[in-house]
Amino acid sequence: MSDNRLHSPSTPGRGIRRRDALRLGALGVAGAAIPGLTVGGHAYAATASLAAVAQGVRLMDPADQPMFVEPAPNALAAPFKYAPGRGVGNDGVYVISTERASHQAGLVNPRSGKRLTTTIYGYGSGDYGPTWPGRTLDINKNDEDMVRVRWDNQLYGGHILPVDTSLHWCYALPGYTRYTLESDGVPMVPHVHGGHTDFQFDGNPEFFFSPDGDIVGPSWDLVDGGFTNQFTYDLTGDEVKTGAALWYHDHALGITRLNVYAGLAGFFFVRDEDDTGVHGTGLGLPGHDPDTGNLYEAAFAIQDRFFSDKGELFYPAFPGDPAYEDFITGEGAVLPRDLFPKGGPTALAEFFGDHMVVNGKIWPVMDVEPRSYRLRLLNGCDSRFLAVEFWHVPAGQRTLDGAEGPLEFTVIGSDQGLVSAPTPTETLLIETGSRYDIVVDFADTDLSGRRVIMKNIGGDEPFGGEIPGPQVYDRTDRIMAFDVLGSMSSVSDVTLDGVDFSPFGPPNADGVDRTRKVALFEGKDEFGRLQPLLGTAEPAKDWQGNDIDWPATAAYSDVGLSGPMVGSIAWHSPTTENPKLDDTEEWEIWNMTGDAHPVHLHLVNFEILGRQEIKFDSNVDDDGVIDGDDPDDPGPAGDGAYKVSQPVVQHNTAQTGLYGTGFRIEAVSMGYGDVVDADPEYVENAPKDMVTALPGQITRIRATFDKPGRYVWHCHILSHEDHEMMRVLEVTEE
Secondary structure (H helix, E strand, O other): OOOOOOOOOOOOOHHHHHHHHHHHHHOOOOOOEEEEEEEOOEEEEHHHOOEEOOOOEEEOOHHHOOOOOOEOOOOOOHHHEOEOOEOEOOOOOEEEEEEEEEEOOOOEOOOOOOEOOEEEEEEEOHHHOOEOOEEEEEEEOOOOOEEEEEEEEOOOOOOOOOOOOOOOOHHHOOOOOOOOHHHHOOOEOEEEEOOOOOHHHOOOHHHOEOHHHOOEOHHHHHOOOOOOOEEEEEOOOOOOOOOOEEEEEEOOOOOHHHHHHOOOEEEEEEEOOOOOOEOOOOOOOOOEOOOOOOEOEEEEEEEEEEEEOOOOEEOOOOOOOOOHHHHOHHHOOOOOOOOOOOOOOOOOOOOOOOEEEEOOEEOOEEEEOOOEEEEEEEEOOOOOOEEEEEEEEEOOOOOOOOOEOOOOEEEEEEOOEEEEEEEEEOOEEEOOOOEEEEEEEOOOOOOOOEEEEEEEOOOOOOOOOOOOOOOOOOOOOEEEEEEEOOOOOOOOOOOOOOOOOOOOOOOOOOOOOEEEEEEEEEEEOOOOOEEEEEEEOOOOEOOOOOEOEOOOOHHHHOOOOOOEOOEEEOOOOOOOEOOEOOOEEEEEEEEOOOOOEEEEEOOOOEEEEEEEEEOEOOOOOOOOEOOOOOOOOOOOOOOOEEEEEEEEEOOOHHHHOOEEEEEEEEOHHHOEEEEEOOOOOOOOOOOEOEEEEOOOEEEEEEEEOOOOEEEEEEEOOHHHHOOOOEEEEEEEOO
């Protein structure tokens, strides 16, 4: 990727140095290596070893696990979908519960070859039972324009993963600290990601509820009638577009990363008379052939995981666990023993696993005919950006040695609908939380009898814009495989020649009511842990033009936070993003960190308008900062923007007296640099609800906010949103 395009290696930001540290730690350079323990040929150090000291388990070696053996579950196959009569009550309400269950991910005991089971949290219903991922809601909006789902929380007892209770999470809120996971169960709230949903059913993290609804989040006080676990999803209107690929996942405050990691995610597709899902009808896309029963459309949720050598899910949170040294001791964080008696459990800033999992199966394989298939891809990882390619190898080969490719494929849609024009590419960037709709021709270059491997060149580290990214683990460059059978069935193949793609945009695309400058920062919390934060690049004002001031309380005023809010702001502080109902806004997203962040806005789909470099002041340090407290600092040169530090009020500052550290941006008006052109890996000509905000750049999007209420916007790196990189988005009426 050329330096004058989407990423500049000279971008100020501490994350660049942090990526280097992560690579060294994961490869076993830091710390003392444990003799005889290797993963994929790498000797692992104590920072990322097979011995997870505090958790008392050993990690599974991915090299000991089968690859391209497990059949890939298709989330659009009939048995994997909710259907009338199964999972739907007599009143037309889907009943979906969250339960603890046992799951087979394709793992085996490397000594005996016996299949291992994994404890998960799954979505299920009646005779379906809980699964990972949850079964698919595949809805034709002409048949069901209002979908009602009763979400039953059956997650009794403590969590199956280590929970950091020092975070701003459900049971840390005022009035909730008397509750515990062990006695009161695991809180949850489902979010239909990409839905055009009334605010009380949208999955705002403070709308959580415990098993049986005994404990409910404080935001239910905003709703007439109070709490209900029956959610309504409105599929009417042009806001829900042809080809929409939504997904549902848990969104509970401070434990989203854990609940999703445990298995709480599933697809939610919206059909219409154009996107029928039936082969050759409507748009003429590959789909289900009712005559033969063959299915030429498949949906795959791609995730990454660690497993213990017993087959259980493993999540790092203690000394000796992968990345602990990088994010805790390596950052100088001090975790008080009264809160972290074993040095944890603590949240870590990012997660990268060494097993690739597709629809709950490790490195699966799918048999395909030599013809066109429609693939619906979801990046359901915590932190991992995917850069997907397709390469072909001889039948049965597991490695990429001698692979030929990459094959060209066609992007026909993304998060919430079809692209404005079909886009051929060989590499596709998929940010975490995003979905892409592609057509792959397995007849291309005479693939019959060969294996096609879905390859990932996104790397094993926080993404900064570089493709390919650095690979740390030996097997994460492969996601799944397709074995191309020797002949094609009698049903005709399809082309995209007859598909009517059309431009899209918000209803008021010709008239923008407001340009809003928001910002992404990386600071530290009260213990010195990395804390990614959202905020504003300009003094906050409401939709009427009035200043939004910092609260007039001691927690803020004692450290000089007064007047209009600006800079890094934690989740619990007053709302600064408050569009007027039916207004169209352009957002400038200023990324002042060293890493890319996948930004997600609830409620809306938006148009990605473009990007430009942030012009930094000539005198900034490597982090983009000018420190006014340093007598040796030359001060600003006056030719660009820069960061200055400021305190961050934490959720518990009033009780502890402890603050985090963040930043604000000075000289914003001088910070506009050159426009950058997107590389071909970025296909963004579709209605999106996710956008990759690259480091050192201003990313512009445009959206119309057409429902009132309390929504959120956040980074979709799940470890980030759980540690304050999320803010309320309040759409206000006059």
